Amino acid sequence: MRYSIVMALAAGIPLTGHAQEGDTSGAAMSYGQRPAYLVDKMPDGTLKDELSACMGQTPQRTAFSIGHRGAPLMFPEHTVQSNRAAARQGAGILECDVTFTQDKQLVCRHAQNDLHTTTNILTTDLAQACTAPFTPAQGEEKASAECRTSDITLEQFRSLTPKMDASDADAATAEEYQGGGVPWRTTLYSDGATLMTHAESIALFDSLGADFTPELKAPSVEMPFDGYTQEDYAQALIDEYKDAGIDPARVWAQSFDLADLRYWIENEPEFGKQAVYLMDEYDDETYDPNDPATWPDTMAELKEMGVNYIAPPMWMLVTLGEDGKIVPNALAKAAAEADVKIITWTLERSGPLAGGGGWYYQSIADAIDSDADTYELLDVLAQDVGVEGVFSDWPATVTFYANCKGL
Structure with a gap:
């Protein structure tokens, strides 16, 4: 590189x-x-x-x-x-960016289904839990995989090692799929990073x-997820600020879904007045x-x-x-x-x-x-x-x- x-x-x-x-x-x-x-x-x-x-x-x-x-x-x-x-x-x-695990715990990931490009999950035993296992490139078909936070528990999530977000579409192995970064980013500061x-x-x-x-990310799974509704999810994000004693004036909660903003505006007005429509x-x-x-x-x-x-x-x-x-x-x-x-x-x-x-x-x-x-x-x-x-x-x-x- x-x-x-x-x-x-x-x-x-x-x-x-x-x-x-x-x-x-x-x-x-x-x-x-x-x-x-x-x-x-x-x-x-x-x-x-x-x-x-x-x-x-x-x-x-x-x-x-x-x-x-x-x-x-x-x-x-x-x-x-x-x-x-x-x-x-x-x-x-x-x-x-907030999404949730299989046991409905909130974690920071850009998308619920990005673990295959942002962590080492495909080279661990947890690869078998992925929604779509690694498939190598063959002919005109590109390498692919899909691993979601909802595929694993919080304890399992904690066991993963983060990496720069990248993948090699021409990879023949899961190890090769870990690469693919663009030349203007670097892996120089990836070692020892913490989720x-x-x-x-x-x-x-x-x-x-x-x-x-925080951004409430759109779930990759169908909602409700094991009884967990979109409203439960939106409320859980706010509750973690309330539990930490954070002044709502310091929080700009984001979502691409206007329904999430309407929920916050109606049910958590102090947070809702600074909610951000992406x-x-x-x-x-x-x-x-x-x-x-x-x-x-x-x-x-x-x-x-x-x-x-x-x-x-x-x-x-x-x-x-x-x-x-x-x-x-x-x-x-x-x-x-x-x-x-x-x-x-x-x-x-x-x-x-x-x-x-x-x-x-x-x-x-x-x-x-x-x-x-x-x-x-x-x-x-x-x-x-x-x-x-x-x-x-x-x-x-x-x-x-x-x-x-x-x-």
């Missing part, structure tokens, strides 16, 4: 900042090399000058910077180590001085964020439901103006008019931007041709769209910008 980019990320310059009150991570916050690398690549101009002048500042934690599964550009997602890294980069809010339950994530994030944005309207081929006639719900209708926060992907908030510059689109303007706050995702997810940035940049691909565009987009999202926070796979990038701009 090539390490040219990720090794540049890894080489951090110690700064003089001190951990925030309540932060027991045991290390000062640091931007590392990534923000300076991005600023250096920017064309000369006002924004570059402003960001360059902030290079010597002391990092401060900011809620504008949200760790997306921790800091998975370099660390296995949803692990203790990934979230410690995100906190040390100044992320003020950390994420646990977390949702309750453990609450304790960890609190000790790091960060707030919380917008997946892009799954509808007729949807156009620039054409309100194609929206299943207007921003005003969502506000009337009690939804105060939306979280669309970045591309759903911006478009290109007549001059080819990045500008807010109709969705962003409608949210502002309806007083619906916006969080967006996910910066630093796409790797090098020389090829247009891929899915996360699709509405502005014609303006994306270099990593230098990272801060150009972030500036529009912050200053023109007015987002409340940005998820990133490398939170230092967002933290630096937010600190420089006083966000």
Whole structure:
């Protein structure tokens, strides 16, 4: 694997900042090399000058910077180590994507059915418990598997070893299937990583001085699951914050399912008023964020439901103006008019931007041709769209910008 980019990320310059009150991570916050690398690549101009002048500042934690599964550009997602890294980069809010095990215990995984790509389960005795066992590549058929947290108990889940999320579709063996990573991520920090339950994530994030944005993941199993309803599941997520004595004002619970938000708004109003609707309207081929006639719900209708926060992907908030510059689109303007706050995702997810940035940049691909565009987009999202926070796979990038701009 090539390490040219990720090794540049890894080489951090110690700064003089001190951990925030309540932060027991045991290390000062640091931007590392990534923000300076991005600023250096920017064309000369006002924004570059402003960001360059902030290079010597002391990092401060900011809620504008949200760790997306921790800091998975370099660390296995949803692990203790990934979230410690995100906190040390100044992320003020950390994420646990929540799903459940066979014995209905809440754990941090991006999907209920991702154990075959995010852990070593296929090379353990637990492989026989998987919903779909490993099948090697043969001819035109790619290698495949499906292993769910609901296939195993919490005790069995704890026995697994996390890894960078990847798989080799051409694998002939389960061991080979463990590979397949892209060259701009690294396995350098995977050894000894630790999985977390949702309750453990609450304790960890609190000790790091960060707030919380759990996402209730859509189950891969049919619900109810052994008598466990969707409402039971949504309530269990909130109950673990209540059991830990966490102030609801520190929690932004997320879901792609409006029914989950409605449940929280009605049954847990203190948590519901900060519940975040993750917008997946892009799954509808007729949807156009620039054409309100194609929206299943207007921003005003969502506000009337009690939804105060939306979280669309970045591309759903911006478009290109007549001059080819990045500008807010109709969705962003409608949210502002309806007083619906916006969080967006996910910066630093796409790797090098020389090829247009891929899915996360699709509405502005014609303006994306270099990593230098990272801060150009972030500036529009912050200053023109007015987002409340940005998820990133490398939170230092967002933290630096937010600190420089006083966000």
